[in-house]
Amino acid sequence: MAGGTTLENTPTWAVAVVSFCFISISLGLERLIHLLTAWLKKLGKKALIEALEKLKSEMMLLGFISLLLAATQGPISKICISHKVAETMLPCRKITSITETLLADSSPVEDSAIPQPAINYDYCFSKGKVSLISQEGLGQLHIFIFVLAAMHVLYSVLAMALGNAKMRVWKVWEKETQTIEYQVHNDPNRFRYTRETSFGRRHVNSSTGTPFLLWTKCFFRQFFSSLAKVDYMTLRHGFIATHFSPSGNVKFDFQKYIEQSLEEDFKVVVGISPPLWFVVVIFLLVNVRGMHIYLWISVLPLILILALGTKLEVIVAKMAIKLGTENAITRGTPLVHPNDELFWFGHPGFLLHFLHLTLFMNAYEIAFFLWITYEFGLRSCYHDKIELIILRIVLAVTVQVLCSYITLPLYALVTQMGSHYKKTALEEQTAKLLKAWHEDVRKKQRQKLPQDKSISPRNVGPSRSKDGQQTDQAEARVQVS
Numbered sequence: 001m002a003g004g005t006t007l008e009n010t011p012t013w014a015v016a017v018v019s020f021c022f023i024s025i026s027l028g029l030e031r032l033i034h035l036l037t038a039w040l041k042k043l044g045k046k047a048l049i050e051a052l053e054k055l056k057s058e059m060m061l062l063g064f065i066s067l068l069l070a071a072t073q074g075p076i077s078k079i080c081i082s083h084k085v086a087e088t089m090l091p092c093r094k095i096t097s098i099t100e101t102l103l104a105d106s107s108p109v110e111d112s113a114i115p116q117p118a119i120n121y122d123y124c125f126s127k128g129k130v131s132l133i134s135q136e137g138l139g140q141l142h143i144f145i146f147v148l149a150a151m152h153v154l155y156s157v158l159a160m161a162l163g164n165a166k167m168r169v170w171k172v173w174e175k176e177t178q179t180i181e182y183q184v185h186n187d188p189n190r191f192r193y194t195r196e197t198s199f200g201r202r203h204v205n206s207s208t209g210t211p212f213l214l215w216t217k218c219f220f221r222q223f224f225s226s227l228a229k230v231d232y233m234t235l236r237h238g239f240i241a242t243h244f245s246p247s248g249n250v251k252f253d254f255q256k257y258i259e260q261s262l263e264e265d266f267k268v269v270v271g272i273s274p275p276l277w278f279v280v281v282i283f284l285l286v287n288v289r290g291m292h293i294y295l296w297i298s299v300l301p302l303i304l305i306l307a308l309g310t311k312l313e314v315i316v317a318k319m320a321i322k323l324g325t326e327n328a329i330t331r332g333t334p335l336v337h338p339n340d341e342l343f344w345f346g347h348p349g350f351l352l353h354f355l356h357l358t359l360f361m362n363a364y365e366i367a368f369f370l371w372i373t374y375e376f377g378l379r380s381c382y383h384d385k386i387e388l389i390i391l392r393i394v395l396a397v398t399v400q401v402l403c404s405y406i407t408l409p410l411y412a413l414v415t416q417m418g419s420h421y422k423k424t425a426l427e428e429q430t431a432k433l434l435k436a437w438h439e440d441v442r443k444k445q446r447q448k449l450p451q452d453k454s455i456s457p458r459n460v461g462p463s464r465s466k467d468g469q470q471t472d473q474a475e476a477r478v479q480v481s
Contacts, residue, residue, distance in 0.1 A: 051267040055153060058271055062149050069142045079132040080124035089288045092381035144371045148280065149272065151367035155359055155400065156270045160262070162404035167258070167412065173232050174255040186237075188332040194324045198230040199334045203320030218313035219306070226309070226406050227413065231316055235413060238319075238336035243421050261422050262412045269356050276360050283364065289381070294368060298392040301362040301399045305407050308354055312410040315342045315417065338417040348418035355403070355411060362399045365392060 007015060033056065040049045124131045133141075176182050194200045208214045236254040244252060286293050319336040327335075340346045344354075369392065372382045383389050 045263065048263050048266065051263070051270050054267050054271045058149060058153075062146060065145060066142060069138055073135045073138040076133060076138060077131050077135045078123050080127055080129035081132050082129055086130045089285075091287050091289055093289065140371075140375050143375070144367070147371045147374075148364060148367040151370070152272060152360055152363040153270060155363040155366070156266070159359060159400065159404045159408060160266055160269075163262075163408035163412070164259070166405050167255075167409050170232060170255040170258070173229055174236075174253060177233070177236070178251070186333040190332055192330050194327055194330045194334065197330055197334050199234045199320055200324055200330075202228060202230060203317045204324045208317060208321060214317060215310060215314060218317055219310045221313050222306075222309040222406055222410070226313070226410055232413065234334050234336060235316070235417060237333040238338060239416055239421075241335055242338050258412050258416065261416065264422060265352055268352055269359060272360065273356075276357070279357075279360070280364065292388070294365065294382075295388055295392065297361060298365050298395040301358045301365070302395055302402075304354065304358040304361070305399055305402050308351065308358070309402070309407045309410060311344065311351075312407070312414045315414050318342060319417065336417070338419055340419040342417065343415075348415045351411060351415055355407070358399070359403065362396055362403075366396050369393070369396075 033052065037049060037052055040052065195204055208217060239254060240252050283293070283297065319342065320334075323330075323334055323336055340348060344350050369389070372380060376382065378389070
């Protein structure tokens with residue numbers, strides 16, 4: 001064990017105070033999660049409750065990792081490797097400590113003659129080797145894993161919160177679909193040239209004639225006019241016409257459906273999947289001095305988020321181009337057709353994993369920066385150039401803003417244009433429609449009963465046909481026989 005006082009020589013009040021603090025914090029966190037779960041149940045947020053359960057499972061995994069590191073740090077520190085192997089793929093220039101020099105130059109001595117801080121090294125140095133990873137290094141790795149998980153959750157929650165704030169205007173647009181002005185403007189008896197509609201003028205022009213021009217236009221559009229009102233209205237109409245009513249004349253809260261769909265996706269985004277943990281291992285492996293790998297890790301999320309935003313804009317533009325090619329004349333609202341073939345690999349869900357990877361890599365960059373600063377300071381070998389540090393921080397903030405305010409709202413809307421809708425997100429909407437239909441039927445029945453004098457209160461319940469009395473008598477005869 002490293003230098004320090006054991007519990008045998010530690011005051012009992014110190015042990016009790018530290019134990020009390022840790023237990024209180026743990027119980028407080030557990031109570032907070034319980035209250036948050038109860039609040040989400042009250043709001044009927046089933047998807048967010050499942051996301052919270054996913055977060056609790058991630059915390060359990062972190063607890064298991066912590067327990068495993070604490071229990072095995074002694075045996076791991078006694079795994080010895082040669083000096084030649086230990087000096088390969090170093091993240092920083094090798095600096096020989098005073099203890100290592102003394103142990104390497106001196107003859108073997110008894111453990112009692114070696115200073116306490118050097119005992120951990122003595123096991124391997126007595127064999128002419130070095131430890132695979134010291135107990136201090138395992139403790140630092142332990143802290144990094146915790147910081148990484150915390151930053152990923154924080155980044156995911158922040159992205160969803162900012163994205164929902166940006167999408168609040170959709171509630172206003174959704175209410176507008178129930179107004180007389182909207183219905184008059186989108187009258188099915190109104191015929192227009194497709195290119196002359198607002199949707200056609202926005203997406204179909206000379207700058208979309210070739211794939212190169214189309215992608216270039218969509219790349220810059222995501223910064224200045226990523227989501228217009230006409231896009232929301234047109235995609236909404238296409239979704240309802242495809243999955244509910246061909247005419248699109250049905251009361252359906254599309255904005256609420258998108259919100260619930262995004263909550264379903266949050267369950268995936270907030271977790272760290274096994275492939276992402278494998279990515280962490282790869283990043284730690286290639287962090288070799290001179291490669292500046294973390295500068296590339298800072299740039300890669302920016303490339304991914306820009307590529308994703310451009311692809312989402314291209315999907316909307318292609319739907320408009322296809323609409324103009326197939327129908328020169330539009331009746332009422334332009335009718336686009338959702339199709340999985342518009343997405344990469346014909347699978348809209350792939351974009352979610354793409355977004356998940358981007359958020360995780362950005363969180364990894366910030367977590368690594370904070371961890372290095374906490375453990376080794378700003379002047380460590382990891383931060384050899386202050387210009388690179390500033391650039392990495394600026395890139396991380398830029399990616400977070402782009403993801404929250406541009407890409408996430410685009411993703412939430414455009415991914416609804418797949419061939420299939422999300423069943424779980426639609427359950428609440430369907431339940432509301434069925435409830436409204438049932439209430440309407442009951443209201444009509446109550447209005448009809450006083451007009452039909454031939455129906456008495458006695459036979460209203462069991463009678464389901466015109467000759468209900470004969471049916472009841474027949475059923476009675478069958479039971480008697």
